[in-house]
Amino acid sequence: MTARTLYDKIWDEHVVHTEEDGTAILYIDRHLVHEVTSPQAFEGLREAGRKVWRVSSIVATADHNTPTTGWERGYDGIEDPISKEQVTTLDANIRESGAAAFFPFLHARQGIVHVIGPENGATLPGMTVVCGDSHTSTHGAFGALAHGIGTSEVEHVMATQTLLAKKAKNMLIRVNGRAAPGVTAKDIVLAIIGQIGTAGGTGYTIEFAGDAIRRLSVEGRMTVCNMAIEAGARAGLVAVDDKTIEYVKGRLLAPGTDQASGQFIGGPEWDQAVAYWKTLHSDPDAKFDTVVELDAAQIVPQITWGTSPEMVLGIDGRVPDPDKEKDANQRGAIERALTYMGLEPNKALNDITIDKVFIGSCTNSRIEDMREAAAVVKKLGRKVAPNVKLAMVVPGSGLVKKQAEAEGLDKIFTAAGFEWREPGCSMCLAMNADRLEPGERCASTSNRNFEGRQGNGGRTHLVSPAMAAAAAVHGHFVDVRRFV
Numbered sequence: 001m002t003a004r005t006l007y008d009k010i011w012d013e014h015v016v017h018t019e020e021d022g023t024a025i026l027y028i029d030r031h032l033v034h035e036v037t038s039p040q041a042f043e044g045l046r047e048a049g050r051k052v053w054r055v056s057s058i059v060a061t062a063d064h065n066t067p068t069t070g071w072e073r074g075y076d077g078i079e080d081p082i083s084k085e086q087v088t089t090l091d092a093n094i095r096e097s098g099a100a101a102f103f104p105f106l107h108a109r110q111g112i113v114h115v116i117g118p119e120n121g122a123t124l125p126g127m128t129v130v131c132g133d134s135h136t137s138t139h140g141a142f143g144a145l146a147h148g149i150g151t152s153e154v155e156h157v158m159a160t161q162t163l164l165a166k167k168a169k170n171m172l173i174r175v176n177g178r179a180a181p182g183v184t185a186k187d188i189v190l191a192i193i194g195q196i197g198t199a200g201g202t203g204y205t206i207e208f209a210g211d212a213i214r215r216l217s218v219e220g221r222m223t224v225c226n227m228a229i230e231a232g233a234r235a236g237l238v239a240v241d242d243k244t245i246e247y248v249k250g251r252l253l254a255p256g257t258d259q260a261s262g263q264f265i266g267g268p269e270w271d272q273a274v275a276y277w278k279t280l281h282s283d284p285d286a287k288f289d290t291v292v293e294l295d296a297a298q299i300v301p302q303i304t305w306g307t308s309p310e311m312v313l314g315i316d317g318r319v320p321d322p323d324k325e326k327d328a329n330q331r332g333a334i335e336r337a338l339t340y341m342g343l344e345p346n347k348a349l350n351d352i353t354i355d356k357v358f359i360g361s362c363t364n365s366r367i368e369d370m371r372e373a374a375a376v377v378k379k380l381g382r383k384v385a386p387n388v389k390l391a392m393v394v395p396g397s398g399l400v401k402k403q404a405e406a407e408g409l410d411k412i413f414t415a416a417g418f419e420w421r422e423p424g425c426s427m428c429l430a431m432n433a434d435r436l437e438p439g440e441r442c443a444s445t446s447n448r449n450f451e452g453r454q455g456n457g458g459r460t461h462l463v464s465p466a467m468a469a470a471a472a473v474h475g476h477f478v479d480v481r482r483f484v
């Protein structure tokens with residue numbers, strides 16, 4: 001048999017039929033659902049008199065529109081009527097259709113869909129995972145083929161359990177060596193995007209490999225795969241190893257977990273699954289269409305300076321000077337970005353002062369992110385700087401919040417003047433009440449720095465949790481390698 005990549009293997013395992021032009025029908029194992037992209041899909045099913053084909057594939061939660069304060073007021077705490085309608089519509093739809101699991105607003109396991117999927121064992125190695133959300137690429141960290149789909153496709157998957165798809169090309173991004181202390185998964189993926197650009201992965205499924213990726217925790221790998229979409233690839237993948245299996249073990253919906261007690265009991269189903277999962281890596285001589293290499297030792301903590309994730313530099317750099325750019329298109333893009341961002345060319349990046357800090361989002365809101373940020377705050381032993389109007393920490397899920405509180409991380413944050421909020425997407429895209437005001441500058445651990453992303457006229461700098469925490473207490477960006 002010819003050598004196959006991990007992507008080839010999962011694809012082959014799920015393809016039901018392929019047309020001559022390459023259009024394929026792909027079987028979908030897991031369908032994650034949130035309140036923004038599902039209402040029309042449910043409505044479409046209803047109008048066609050159809051039912052959800054495999055209810056047990058669906059795991060749902062409300063995340064984009066949920067508030068991060070005022071939970072004691074229940075649903076009345078959702079001030080915006082449109083947000084409230086989206087949340088209650090999801091409740092009604094799931095009540096009608098059923099689901100393998102539903103974590104509605106206020107539920108102890110509610111949270112950002114890409115955090116709760118893995119956390120509850122809904123995401124498993126070798127699965128095809130879809131969700132009406134572009135950051136579904138996150139789940140590829142488990143060696144699952146996971147990507148975002150549009151609302152009409154959400155309906156198609158609900159109706160048929162399949163998706164029309166065309167196979168992408170294979171790209172390997174190998175990050176060799178060892179990253180310096182203070183250089184995190186976020187910095188690695190931002191450096192990758194800085195190198196290949198936001199269109200670099202277009203048409204590919206990217207497998208992330210190499211020593212530096214293997215060294216990452218499963219959560220760190222999720223951070224990397226989360227931003228595959230910002231590199232243009234709909235799906236990112238990391239091969240399964242012992243860390244993956246250890247992470248999955250005992251999760252609520254994983255094989256081998258006793259549903260009644262929630263305890264790991266193992267058994268043949270678990271053993272079989274593990275035996276299969278261990279095959280989920282590219283064959284040693286598998287052919288990739290494109291191979292990209294990076295040296296982790298060369299990666300400096302990253303910070304975006306512009307309005308696209310590829311407008312990124314090491315913290316020891318300076319704001320680009322458009323006059324030094326020969327290409328007219330590039331020059332125009334830099335000028336536009338600097339005008340929007342309110343930045344002068346050649347300014348040292350660590351001299352940029354900030355107004356707000358957001359630690360959260362499906363990129364960086366898991367327990368390790370909370371620990372990373374809290375460790376910096378504790379080490380610096382200082383309060384949020386007076387020029388920072390708001391520094392908020394938004395855990396990715398109710399379970400992350402609970403764990404962080406059990407470890408006393410919330411106390412570290414609040415004692416330093418951070419706000420400790422309820423879980424959800426929050427100021428990642430400002431669909432709820434959390435937002436930047438026009439002209440405000442934010443250190444954000446999220447994944448998109450587009451114009452207006454965190455609020456109309458808001459200015460976003462993407463960084464790691466450690467970098468965001470350090471910026472909060474200094475009032476400007478600083479090189480976190482000085483403190484770790």
Ligand SMILES: CC(C)[C@H](C(=O)O)[C@@H](O)C(=O)O
Pocket residue numbers: 036037064132133134135148429
């Ligand atoms: C609302 C949703 C469709 C959107 C996405 O697809 O990614 C959002 O999660 C985002 O991050 O922009």
Ligand code: SF4
Pocket residue numbers: 063064112113114133135361362363424425428429446447
């Ligand atoms: S946290 Fe941000 S990027 Fe992630 S799903 Fe929510 S809005 Fe999208």
